[in-house]
Amino acid sequence: MSADESHVTMMYDPYIVPFRAERPACRSVSGYQTRTRIGVGSFGEVWSAVHLRSGALVAIKFEIAKESEPSAGRQALPYEHAIYRMLRGGIGIPRVHWFGREEMTNIMVLDVLGPTLEELRFFCRGRLTLKTVLMLADQLISIIEFIHSRGIVIRDVKPENMAMGLKRSSHIVHIFDFGMARSYKTATGEHIPFQDDLRPIGAPRYINQASFLGHELGRKDDLESLGFVLVWLYTGSLPWKGAKAQSIPAKLQLIGEMKATERLPDICKDCPDEFLTYLQYCRGLGFADKPDYDMLRGLFRGIMERESWKYDSVFDWCPDSDSPAGTLMPDRFVFF
Numbered sequence: 001m002s003a004d005e006s007h008v009t010m011m012y013d014p015y016i017v018p019f020r021a022e023r024p025a026c027r028s029v030s031g032y033q034t035r036t037r038i039g040v041g042s043f044g045e046v047w048s049a050v051h052l053r054s055g056a057l058v059a060i061k062f063e064i065a066k067e068s069e070p071s072a073g074r075q076a077l078p079y080e081h082a083i084y085r086m087l088r089g090g091i092g093i094p095r096v097h098w099f100g101r102e103e104m105t106n107i108m109v110l111d112v113l114g115p116t117l118e119e120l121r122f123f124c125r126g127r128l129t130l131k132t133v134l135m136l137a138d139q140l141i142s143i144i145e146f147i148h149s150r151g152i153v154i155r156d157v158k159p160e161n162m163a164m165g166l167k168r169s170s171h172i173v174h175i176f177d178f179g180m181a182r183s184y185k186t187a188t189g190e191h192i193p194f195q196d197d198l199r200p201i202g203a204p205r206y207i208n209q210a211s212f213l214g215h216e217l218g219r220k221d222d223l224e225s226l227g228f229v230l231v232w233l234y235t236g237s238l239p240w241k242g243a244k245a246q247s248i249p250a251k252l253q254l255i256g257e258m259k260a261t262e263r264l265p266d267i268c269k270d271c272p273d274e275f276l277t278y279l280q281y282c283r284g285l286g287f288a289d290k291p292d293y294d295m296l297r298g299l300f301r302g303i304m305e306r307e308s309w310k311y312d313s314v315f316d317w318c319p320d321s322d323s324p325a326g327t328l329m330p331d332r333f334v335f336f
Protein backbone atom coordinates (compact mmCIF):
# COMPACT_ATOMS: atom_id res chain seq x y z
CA MET A 1 0.00 0.00 0.00
CA SER A 2 1.46 3.42 -0.92
CA ALA A 3 1.67 6.30 1.55
CA ASP A 4 -1.15 8.01 -0.33
CA GLU A 5 -3.44 5.04 -0.01
CA SER A 6 -2.82 4.50 3.73
CA HIS A 7 -3.70 8.15 4.33
CA VAL A 8 -6.94 7.61 2.45
CA THR A 9 -7.82 4.54 4.50
CA MET A 10 -7.45 6.42 7.78
CA MET A 11 -9.66 9.33 6.71
CA TYR A 12 -12.90 9.84 8.55
CA ASP A 13 -15.73 9.49 6.04
CA PRO A 14 -19.28 9.68 7.45
CA TYR A 15 -20.65 8.14 4.30
CA ILE A 16 -18.83 4.85 4.77
CA VAL A 17 -21.65 2.48 5.64
CA PRO A 18 -20.26 -0.72 7.16
CA PHE A 19 -22.05 -3.99 6.36
CA ARG A 20 -23.86 -2.42 3.44
CA ALA A 21 -25.50 -5.29 1.61
CA GLU A 22 -25.34 -3.95 -1.89
CA ARG A 23 -22.31 -1.88 -2.76
CA PRO A 24 -21.93 -0.78 -6.37
CA ALA A 25 -18.43 -0.88 -7.82
CA CYS A 26 -16.07 1.99 -6.99
CA ARG A 27 -14.17 3.78 -9.74
CA SER A 28 -11.29 6.17 -10.29
CA VAL A 29 -12.11 9.54 -11.77
CA SER A 30 -9.51 12.14 -12.66
CA GLY A 31 -7.37 11.60 -9.54
CA TYR A 32 -10.29 10.77 -7.23
CA GLN A 33 -11.34 7.35 -5.93
CA THR A 34 -15.05 6.91 -5.26
CA ARG A 35 -16.03 5.20 -2.01
CA THR A 36 -19.76 5.10 -1.27
CA ARG A 37 -22.89 6.02 -3.16
CA ILE A 38 -24.53 8.72 -1.05
CA GLY A 39 -27.40 9.88 -3.19
CA VAL A 40 -29.45 9.16 -6.24
CA GLY A 41 -31.21 11.95 -8.08
CA SER A 42 -33.25 12.30 -11.22
CA PHE A 43 -30.03 12.99 -13.21
CA GLY A 44 -27.81 10.12 -11.92
CA GLU A 45 -25.80 9.39 -8.79
CA VAL A 46 -23.75 11.15 -6.11
CA TRP A 47 -20.75 9.39 -4.51
CA SER A 48 -18.34 10.27 -1.73
CA ALA A 49 -14.76 10.12 -2.98
CA VAL A 50 -11.21 10.98 -1.93
CA HIS A 51 -8.55 12.87 -3.79
CA LEU A 52 -5.72 10.33 -4.06
CA ARG A 53 -2.92 12.87 -3.59
CA SER A 54 -4.29 15.13 -0.85
CA GLY A 55 -6.73 12.73 0.81
CA ALA A 56 -9.43 15.42 0.64
CA LEU A 57 -12.96 14.08 0.89
CA VAL A 58 -15.33 15.26 -1.85
CA ALA A 59 -18.68 14.43 -3.45
CA ILE A 60 -18.92 13.46 -7.12
CA LYS A 61 -22.07 13.87 -9.17
CA PHE A 62 -22.34 11.61 -12.23
CA GLU A 63 -24.71 12.06 -15.15
CA ILE A 64 -24.78 9.64 -18.05
CA ALA A 65 -24.53 11.78 -21.16
CA LYS A 66 -27.30 10.78 -23.54
CA GLU A 67 -26.00 9.73 -26.95
CA SER A 68 -28.86 11.52 -28.64
CA GLU A 69 -27.62 14.75 -27.07
CA PRO A 70 -23.97 15.07 -28.02
CA SER A 71 -24.02 18.75 -27.11
CA ALA A 72 -23.19 18.75 -23.38
CA GLY A 73 -24.92 22.12 -23.04
CA ARG A 74 -28.35 20.46 -23.20
CA GLN A 75 -27.76 18.21 -20.21
CA ALA A 76 -28.48 18.83 -16.56
CA LEU A 77 -24.98 18.66 -15.06
CA PRO A 78 -23.21 21.12 -17.41
CA TYR A 79 -26.12 23.50 -16.76
CA GLU A 80 -25.78 23.09 -12.99
CA HIS A 81 -22.02 23.54 -13.26
CA ALA A 82 -22.55 26.86 -15.07
CA ILE A 83 -24.77 28.02 -12.18
CA TYR A 84 -22.11 26.96 -9.63
CA ARG A 85 -19.56 29.05 -11.53
CA MET A 86 -21.80 32.09 -11.21
CA LEU A 87 -22.10 31.44 -7.47
CA ARG A 88 -18.41 30.80 -6.88
CA GLY A 89 -17.03 32.19 -3.61
CA GLY A 90 -20.32 32.40 -1.71
CA ILE A 91 -20.52 31.28 1.90
CA GLY A 92 -22.92 28.34 2.07
CA ILE A 93 -22.34 27.35 -1.58
CA PRO A 94 -20.37 24.10 -2.14
CA ARG A 95 -17.16 24.68 -4.12
CA VAL A 96 -16.70 22.83 -7.40
CA HIS A 97 -13.21 21.26 -7.64
CA TRP A 98 -13.41 19.71 -11.08
CA PHE A 99 -15.86 19.35 -13.91
CA GLY A 100 -15.43 17.25 -17.02
CA ARG A 101 -16.57 14.35 -19.13
CA GLU A 102 -15.20 10.79 -19.17
CA GLU A 103 -16.61 7.81 -21.05
CA MET A 104 -19.91 9.48 -21.93
CA THR A 105 -20.41 10.58 -18.32
CA ASN A 106 -20.60 14.16 -17.09
CA ILE A 107 -18.75 14.45 -13.79
CA MET A 108 -18.76 17.22 -11.21
CA VAL A 109 -16.50 17.05 -8.15
CA LEU A 110 -17.64 19.31 -5.33
CA ASP A 111 -17.42 19.80 -1.55
CA VAL A 112 -19.00 16.95 0.32
CA LEU A 113 -21.71 18.02 2.74
CA GLY A 114 -23.15 16.55 5.93
CA PRO A 115 -26.80 15.65 6.59
CA THR A 116 -29.59 17.67 4.99
CA LEU A 117 -31.95 19.76 7.12
CA GLU A 118 -34.72 17.29 6.34
CA GLU A 119 -32.56 14.44 7.68
CA LEU A 120 -31.64 16.49 10.75
CA ARG A 121 -35.31 17.29 11.43
CA PHE A 122 -35.94 13.55 11.31
CA PHE A 123 -32.94 12.76 13.56
CA CYS A 124 -34.30 15.30 16.05
CA ARG A 125 -37.64 13.49 16.26
CA GLY A 126 -39.63 15.48 13.75
CA ARG A 127 -39.06 19.12 14.65
CA LEU A 128 -36.31 21.53 15.53
CA THR A 129 -36.31 24.00 18.40
CA LEU A 130 -37.07 27.67 17.75
CA LYS A 131 -33.49 28.73 18.47
CA THR A 132 -32.07 26.27 15.93
CA VAL A 133 -34.62 27.36 13.29
CA LEU A 134 -33.81 31.04 13.90
CA MET A 135 -30.05 30.48 13.56
CA LEU A 136 -30.67 28.59 10.32
CA ALA A 137 -33.09 31.27 9.05
CA ASP A 138 -30.43 33.95 9.49
CA GLN A 139 -27.88 32.00 7.45
CA LEU A 140 -30.37 30.89 4.80
CA ILE A 141 -31.68 34.41 4.12
CA SER A 142 -28.05 35.53 3.65
CA ILE A 143 -27.24 32.66 1.27
CA ILE A 144 -30.38 33.34 -0.78
CA GLU A 145 -29.51 37.07 -0.83
CA PHE A 146 -26.07 36.18 -2.17
CA ILE A 147 -27.54 33.89 -4.85
CA HIS A 148 -29.96 36.63 -5.89
CA SER A 149 -27.11 39.15 -5.98
CA ARG A 150 -25.50 36.95 -8.67
CA GLY A 151 -28.65 37.21 -10.79
CA ILE A 152 -29.95 33.71 -10.00
CA VAL A 153 -33.27 32.48 -8.59
CA ILE A 154 -33.22 28.94 -7.11
CA ARG A 155 -36.86 27.94 -7.79
CA ASP A 156 -36.54 24.74 -5.72
CA VAL A 157 -36.03 25.85 -2.12
CA LYS A 158 -36.55 22.80 0.12
CA PRO A 159 -34.86 21.29 3.21
CA GLU A 160 -33.71 18.28 1.14
CA ASN A 161 -31.45 20.71 -0.76
CA MET A 162 -29.96 22.33 2.35
CA ALA A 163 -27.18 20.57 4.26
CA MET A 164 -24.72 21.36 7.02
CA GLY A 165 -21.06 21.35 6.08
CA LEU A 166 -18.59 18.80 7.42
CA LYS A 167 -15.82 19.30 9.97
CA ARG A 168 -14.68 22.94 10.02
CA SER A 169 -17.84 24.08 8.25
CA SER A 170 -20.23 21.92 10.29
CA HIS A 171 -21.82 25.12 11.68
CA ILE A 172 -22.55 26.45 8.18
CA VAL A 173 -25.69 25.50 6.31
CA HIS A 174 -25.29 25.09 2.54
CA ILE A 175 -27.70 25.22 -0.36
CA PHE A 176 -26.99 22.74 -3.16
CA ASP A 177 -28.73 21.30 -6.27
CA PHE A 178 -29.21 24.16 -8.70
CA GLY A 179 -30.80 22.06 -11.44
CA MET A 180 -33.95 24.24 -11.47
CA ALA A 181 -32.18 27.58 -10.99
CA ARG A 182 -32.18 30.24 -13.67
CA SER A 183 -31.12 33.80 -14.24
CA TYR A 184 -33.77 36.42 -13.53
CA LYS A 185 -31.84 39.00 -15.51
CA THR A 186 -31.69 39.45 -19.25
CA ALA A 187 -28.40 39.81 -21.16
CA THR A 188 -28.74 43.59 -20.76
CA GLY A 189 -29.15 43.29 -16.98
CA GLU A 190 -32.89 44.00 -16.79
CA HIS A 191 -35.34 41.84 -14.88
CA ILE A 192 -36.91 39.13 -17.05
CA PRO A 193 -40.52 39.89 -18.06
CA PHE A 194 -43.46 38.42 -16.19
CA GLN A 195 -45.12 35.38 -17.78
CA ASP A 196 -47.95 33.10 -16.81
CA ASP A 197 -49.37 29.87 -18.15
CA LEU A 198 -46.20 28.03 -17.11
CA ARG A 199 -45.99 24.58 -15.58
CA PRO A 200 -45.65 24.64 -11.74
CA ILE A 201 -42.11 23.76 -10.69
CA GLY A 202 -40.59 22.78 -7.34
CA ALA A 203 -41.65 20.43 -4.54
CA PRO A 204 -45.42 20.88 -3.87
CA ARG A 205 -44.86 21.03 -0.10
CA TYR A 206 -42.72 24.21 -0.28
CA ILE A 207 -43.72 25.61 -3.63
CA ASN A 208 -44.85 29.23 -3.47
CA GLN A 209 -48.25 30.40 -4.63
CA ALA A 210 -46.90 32.02 -7.81
CA SER A 211 -45.65 28.63 -8.99
CA PHE A 212 -49.08 27.06 -8.41
CA LEU A 213 -50.62 29.83 -10.50
CA GLY A 214 -48.17 29.07 -13.31
CA HIS A 215 -46.34 32.39 -12.94
CA GLU A 216 -42.70 33.05 -13.78
CA LEU A 217 -40.78 32.98 -10.48
CA GLY A 218 -38.75 35.79 -8.99
CA ARG A 219 -36.74 36.55 -5.86
CA LYS A 220 -39.80 36.89 -3.63
CA ASP A 221 -40.82 33.32 -4.46
CA ASP A 222 -37.55 31.77 -3.19
CA LEU A 223 -38.09 33.64 0.07
CA GLU A 224 -41.72 32.58 0.33
CA SER A 225 -40.68 28.93 -0.08
CA LEU A 226 -38.05 29.48 2.61
CA GLY A 227 -40.86 30.70 4.89
CA PHE A 228 -42.70 27.38 4.42
CA VAL A 229 -39.44 25.48 5.04
CA LEU A 230 -38.93 27.33 8.35
CA VAL A 231 -42.50 26.63 9.50
CA TRP A 232 -41.99 22.97 8.52
CA LEU A 233 -38.72 22.66 10.43
CA TYR A 234 -40.15 24.32 13.53
CA THR A 235 -43.57 22.66 13.71
CA GLY A 236 -42.97 19.46 11.71
CA SER A 237 -46.26 20.02 9.94
CA LEU A 238 -47.94 22.12 7.27
CA PRO A 239 -51.72 22.12 6.63
CA TRP A 240 -51.33 20.42 3.24
CA LYS A 241 -49.22 17.54 4.57
CA GLY A 242 -51.02 14.36 3.55
CA ALA A 243 -53.66 16.26 1.50
CA LYS A 244 -55.58 13.78 -0.66
CA ALA A 245 -57.27 14.29 -4.02
CA GLN A 246 -58.31 12.12 -6.95
CA SER A 247 -55.54 13.17 -9.30
CA ILE A 248 -52.20 14.98 -9.17
CA PRO A 249 -53.59 18.17 -10.79
CA ALA A 250 -56.49 18.11 -8.30
CA LYS A 251 -54.04 17.68 -5.42
CA LEU A 252 -51.91 20.58 -6.66
CA GLN A 253 -55.05 22.71 -6.94
CA LEU A 254 -56.02 21.80 -3.37
CA ILE A 255 -52.57 22.60 -1.96
CA GLY A 256 -52.54 25.87 -3.95
CA GLU A 257 -55.85 26.89 -2.34
CA MET A 258 -54.47 26.03 1.11
CA LYS A 259 -51.62 28.49 0.49
CA ALA A 260 -53.91 31.43 -0.38
CA THR A 261 -52.96 34.69 1.36
CA GLU A 262 -55.97 34.56 3.70
CA ARG A 263 -54.82 31.12 4.91
CA LEU A 264 -51.34 32.32 5.97
CA PRO A 265 -52.39 32.93 9.63
CA ASP A 266 -53.54 29.33 9.81
CA ILE A 267 -50.22 28.08 8.37
CA CYS A 268 -48.27 30.08 10.99
CA LYS A 269 -50.61 29.50 13.94
CA ASP A 270 -48.04 27.56 16.00
CA CYS A 271 -45.15 29.96 15.29
CA PRO A 272 -44.16 33.35 16.71
CA ASP A 273 -45.95 36.24 14.91
CA GLU A 274 -42.81 37.11 12.96
CA PHE A 275 -43.23 34.02 10.76
CA LEU A 276 -46.60 35.35 9.56
CA THR A 277 -45.16 38.84 9.05
CA TYR A 278 -42.35 37.27 7.00
CA LEU A 279 -44.72 35.29 4.73
CA GLN A 280 -47.15 38.22 4.32
CA TYR A 281 -44.26 40.50 3.33
CA CYS A 282 -43.03 38.01 0.69
CA ARG A 283 -46.56 37.52 -0.65
CA GLY A 284 -47.01 41.30 -0.93
CA LEU A 285 -43.92 41.85 -3.10
CA GLY A 286 -44.27 42.43 -6.82
CA PHE A 287 -42.70 40.04 -9.35
CA ALA A 288 -39.58 42.16 -9.99
CA ASP A 289 -39.30 43.77 -6.54
CA LYS A 290 -36.02 43.49 -4.68
CA PRO A 291 -36.77 42.01 -1.24
CA ASP A 292 -35.58 43.81 1.89
CA TYR A 293 -33.33 41.01 3.16
CA ASP A 294 -32.13 43.06 6.17
CA MET A 295 -35.68 43.58 7.34
CA LEU A 296 -36.43 39.84 7.01
CA ARG A 297 -33.29 38.87 8.94
CA GLY A 298 -34.24 41.52 11.50
CA LEU A 299 -37.61 39.85 12.12
CA PHE A 300 -35.96 36.61 13.23
CA ARG A 301 -33.12 38.38 15.05
CA GLY A 302 -35.80 40.21 17.04
CA ILE A 303 -37.05 36.88 18.39
CA MET A 304 -33.49 35.85 19.31
CA GLU A 305 -33.07 39.12 21.23
CA ARG A 306 -36.43 38.81 22.95
CA GLU A 307 -35.48 35.33 24.14
CA SER A 308 -31.90 36.42 25.03
CA TRP A 309 -30.44 33.69 22.83
CA LYS A 310 -26.96 33.91 21.35
CA TYR A 311 -25.84 32.87 17.85
CA ASP A 312 -23.55 30.24 19.34
CA SER A 313 -24.04 27.63 16.55
CA VAL A 314 -25.16 25.08 19.12
CA PHE A 315 -27.86 23.43 17.04
CA ASP A 316 -30.22 20.74 18.35
CA TRP A 317 -28.04 17.99 16.91
CA CYS A 318 -24.79 19.23 18.49
CA PRO A 319 -23.47 17.14 21.40
CA ASP A 320 -23.47 20.19 23.72
CA SER A 321 -27.08 21.11 22.92
CA ASP A 322 -29.62 20.87 25.74
CA SER A 323 -32.44 20.34 23.25
CA PRO A 324 -35.21 18.31 24.91
CA ALA A 325 -35.86 16.57 21.59
CA GLY A 326 -32.67 14.58 21.91
CA THR A 327 -31.24 13.18 18.73
CA LEU A 328 -31.43 10.01 16.69
CA MET A 329 -28.31 10.97 14.75
CA PRO A 330 -26.77 7.85 13.19
CA ASP A 331 -23.22 7.03 14.25
CA ARG A 332 -21.81 7.96 10.87
CA PHE A 333 -22.72 11.61 11.46
CA VAL A 334 -21.68 11.80 15.10
CA PHE A 335 -18.47 13.68 14.32
CA PHE A 336 -19.68 15.68 11.35
Ligand SMILES: Nc1ncnc2c1ncn2[C@@H]1O[C@H](COP(=O)(O)OP(=O)(O)OP(=O)(O)O)[C@@H](O)[C@H]1O
Nearest residue numbers: 038039040041042043046059094111112113177179
Ligand atom coordinates in the same frame (compact mmCIF):
# COMPACT_ATOMS: atom_id res chain seq x y z
N1 LIG B 1 -22.23 17.79 -2.18
C1 LIG B 1 -22.93 16.78 -1.63
N2 LIG B 1 -22.52 16.22 -0.49
C2 LIG B 1 -23.21 15.20 0.08
N3 LIG B 1 -24.34 14.68 -0.45
C3 LIG B 1 -24.80 15.20 -1.61
C4 LIG B 1 -24.12 16.27 -2.26
N4 LIG B 1 -24.80 16.59 -3.39
C5 LIG B 1 -25.85 15.74 -3.43
N5 LIG B 1 -25.86 14.91 -2.37
C6 LIG B 1 -26.83 13.83 -2.07
O1 LIG B 1 -27.31 13.31 -3.30
C7 LIG B 1 -28.73 13.49 -3.41
C8 LIG B 1 -29.08 13.85 -4.85
O2 LIG B 1 -28.36 15.01 -5.23
P1 LIG B 1 -29.06 16.26 -5.93
O3 LIG B 1 -30.21 16.76 -5.08
O4 LIG B 1 -28.02 17.26 -6.25
O5 LIG B 1 -29.59 15.55 -7.24
P2 LIG B 1 -30.89 15.82 -8.11
O6 LIG B 1 -31.02 14.82 -9.19
O7 LIG B 1 -30.86 17.22 -8.58
O8 LIG B 1 -31.99 15.54 -7.03
P3 LIG B 1 -33.53 15.64 -7.18
O9 LIG B 1 -33.90 14.72 -8.28
O10 LIG B 1 -33.98 15.16 -5.81
O11 LIG B 1 -33.79 17.09 -7.42
C9 LIG B 1 -29.06 14.58 -2.40
O12 LIG B 1 -30.36 14.44 -1.91
C10 LIG B 1 -28.03 14.39 -1.32
O13 LIG B 1 -28.48 13.38 -0.43
